[in-house]
Amino acid sequence: KFEVSNETNLTLEVSQDDVLVDDTAVVNLAPSNFSFNDMLKNGEIVLGSSGFLRYSREWEAGYNGCLREVRLGGELMPFYKDSTFQNNTAVNKFEVQNIMNIVSNCVGKDSCAGHSCLNKGNCVDLWNDYKCDCPAGFEGSMCEDNPDNCAIHPCMNGGVCVDGLGTYTCTCPKSFSGDICQNEVNLCSVNNASDLCANNSTCVDLGNDFTCNCTDQEYTGWYCNVPVRQNCNEIRCQNEGTCSNTSITLGAETNVTSFNCSCRLGYEGQLCEKEIDYCSINGLVCANNGQCINQPNTQNYSCNCSESLDFTGANCTEKINNCIGAVCNNGTCLDGVRNFSCLCNDGYTNITCDTVTDICQNRSMCQHGFCNNGFCNCADSGWEGSGCQRDFNECNATEPVCFHDGNCTNLEGWFNCSCSLGYEGHNCSTPNCSNICVLGTCQTNETDWSCKCEDYVQDQLCDNPGPCYGVCEKNKTVTCIQSTQFNNYSCICKTGWGNINCTDDIDECKESIAECHNGTCINTNGSYTCNCWSGYTGQYCNVTINECDSNPCQNGGTCKDEIANFTCICGITGYQGHNCSENINECIVNTTICNSGHCIDLDGNYKCNCSNQNLGFNCEFENPCYNNTMCSNGGVCQYNYTHSAYEHHCQCAGGFEGVNCEKQSQSPSSGPDLGVIIGPIVGGVVLIILIIVIVAFIMTARSKRATRGAYSPSQQETSGSRVEMGSVLKKPPEERLI
Structure with missing residues (x-):
């Protein structure tokens, strides 16, 4: 879609993958999804909104406007079928295949509707737009601006310019004449x-x-x-x-x-x-019919603006707005010549639209001022007397009416103040130095003004710049040291800047000033940056990055920091890999780790299920009590773990003794009846043993809960040769065999 204004000639060209409008690339056409051939469908070229389902490109969505003519390769594309032409003998031509909704002499919407040009400007309707033709003296899109025609300073030879509507006039010194005082x-x-x-x-x-x-x-x-x-x-x-x-x-x-x-x-x-005619020697005159009053006694002149049609100022160039300070209590102020008037609301009258008492109704006894109960109140009217008929000379008042050394000029019913430098207002009471501080900022309070000078500028009006003024690059300089006596200066540059005026960037990288300990120096305007090598950080790349701070090693692995890297020492954790996150299958790594037992891999560990023939964490010991062949004569074989090995001992049956119960016990030759003696003893011992067994059973049950999974050889000795490896932990890590 292209937005074009009325009466625009638009040239469109497709070059490789770009669409050019008036030789300017506006669209890049990616070869994968669009090309100029997409605009040609079986030799057809579609203008405007196609309305056909087979055309779905965004650029076919529609056109809102008027087409005067369309040419492709210089050849006219007609808006009428070829049969309607007479004597069309062109060899190269396009033929219309389909025409839909073409309207001749198309007209856009009324763009001026709802838009009003100000100051009697004339609205001109454009295609979907409008413009305002402004009368003389006004400009802007809505004719809202009245430009200052004196801004270009057209008057020559000291002539004073007076702005008007769309024009200006020049009041010339008496030694010059002409529209712009060009003639001597x-x-x-x-x-x-x-x-x-x-x-x-x-x-x-x-x-x-x-x-x-x-x-x-x-x-x-x-x-x-x-x-x-x-x-x-x-x-x-x-x-x-x-x-x-x-x-x-x-x-x-x-x-x-x-x-x-x-x-x-x-x-x-x-x-x-x-x-000496001070009205002429400086080429200054009083504008707007102001009367120049020569003042040889003070070697000056003044302008009497009383005949200047309500202008004031040193040269009668400032229009007096008589409504400023005027009071129209119940009405609207209308500015007039040398005065103002109040357009009173219904029910009010008098100069300030105050309610008039009946005694003053329809009476004109007060020439100025207002009537109050039959008397004339001349306050603030500029007049005095019983009927406010006599001009009051404000300039002779006890208290001055022109403040700050302003010169008072009495006018009929009023007065005028010629203000000293830096003051304005009717009474010269308002400080304003906005137009007199040359190289500084105006500062005022209620009564006074001062100029705050820019750096390195001095004097009351900030009109005396020193040698440092405007020479040092402001944002690149710490300060400037100047000597007004010798008219020289020295710029103290910020770090990173050099040359006499601090305008040149110092390349810290080339000057070996930069501190990039473990990185590459990159110069920037007024500074530099360090592009740190991998493993380092900090402004100057002097801080080593501890990759172990993020605790990358899992499952109890120990992290060892390296430059731009780390190493995990997995040790005997049962895990491996860069982060100790991969479980080691000990049963595969060492297929004989459980000897003759069955190996079961666990997460980070393993266990061995041993047969009755073997004992130990890795089934590495033979069961000395296997098949109970070690103890003879009905002795019961038991084992314990001593000195890194399993040893057996035999619990012999009655009448036998020895390491393997291989010996028969010796019988006593004579003595008292042993049954009588031993019987009570054995009964007592049995009772004691029974009590001990019960207590031991209870303590053993509690011990099993507390030590479930712990490796305990003594337990194996008392529970028989069958060891359930599922309830036994590995040996301490230093005893593992892999």
Whole structure:
């Protein structure tokens, strides 16, 4: 989809895998899923929305707009079937196969509906868009802006520009004229200035004034009309000039009595008769019909803006908004010329729309101010008198009305303040230095202002930059040391920056400044980074990574840290592998581990089920009591584990003794009846044994619960030669045989 404006010529080209619109690549076509051939279906080219099920590409979803013509390879693609053309003899041409819903002279929606251009601008409907044709003096998408036509400073030669609607006017100094004060005026040709030069003197244009060049040495003065042969008793210096007698030479005549006038400031001429025109010498004028008042006594001028159609300021260029500070209690303020008026709401009247009492109703006794119970209240009206009919001179008030050394000018019913530097407002009470701090920021409080200078700038108006100002790269410098006496400076650069103004990046990697202990140095602007080798970390790659911190070894394996790696020591845990996570099948690793017994692999361990012929954890010992062949004469064979081997002993039957019960016991030759003696003894012993057996049985049962699974040779000795290996643990690890 391409968004195009009205009357746009669009050129589309497919080059390899790119779609180019007006020679600019806008779509990359991956060969695997799209190509220009996809746009051609059996020799057909589809424009707009196809509406056919076999076309499902996104670019076939539809087109909203008007097509003037479409050409492919320079050949026109018609919007009508070939049969409707007359004399169509073109050899290379496209033919329409199907036409659906083509509308001639298509028109877009009314884009101006719901949009209003401001300031009487005219809305122009475009295709799905609109624009505003603005009247003179306004601009912007909605004609909302009134640009300052004086912003380009069009007035030349000191002319003052006055902004208007779509135009401006230039108020020129008297020595220039023209729309932009471009024409110089010869003041000797204006107002018969040459006729004022007496005694054959010549008029000389001074630019802002004229003077007379006295060709006759007998005369002097601004207009060459004062004889030089006079002394101070005969002539008087004007405007408080001081006269002194002197002698001059006229031609061949010497010591001619004459005079000399020393003029006070603000006056000139041989007789101090000429006021210096401060309204002209600086090329400054009072705009908007303001009257320039020459003030030779203060060597300055002022503008009387009373005739300037409600303008104020030093040169009568600031429009007075008389509604500022105005009070219309029950109405709307309307700005006027030199005044304001209140458009009162229904039921209110008077200058500020206050309710008027009946005694003042329909009476015009108060020329200004307002009527209050039959009396005129002139407060804040600028007038005084019983009928508020007399102008009140605010400039003569006991308390000054113009603050901060502002100059007061009385106006009819009002006053004007010419404010000193840094103050504004009707009474010059508002500090504002926003336009006077040259290289600094204006700071104000309720009464005063000051300029906070930028670094290395000084003086009250921040208009004196030092040698350091603007030379050091700000974000790359710690500070700058300057000498105003010698007009030099030195930039103290931040780490990583160099050159005289701290503009150049220092390549720490090349300068061997970088500290990359176990890594590669990469230079960056003002610094560097370390790309650590595997196994190291930290800002300077000086910290070894302990891979064992993550406890990678399982099943009791011991981790050994290495550089960028680790090793798990699995030992006799019964596991193997990099992380000791793989169970060792001891029965496969060592097929004879259980000797003649049957090996059963466990998780991390194994056990041996021995036959009656063998004993031990790995069935490594022969059962000495197997088949009970060791004990004779009915003796019972028993075994115990001593000295890393199983040994037997025989419990002989009555009448036999010996290691293997191989000996018959010797009978006593004579004595008392042994039955009588032994009977009670045996009975007592049997009773004691019975009690011991019961106690032993109870303790053995408890011991079995506590020692179930433990390897106990003494248990095997008392329980017979059959050993259940399922209830026996392995020997201590150091005794395992693998």
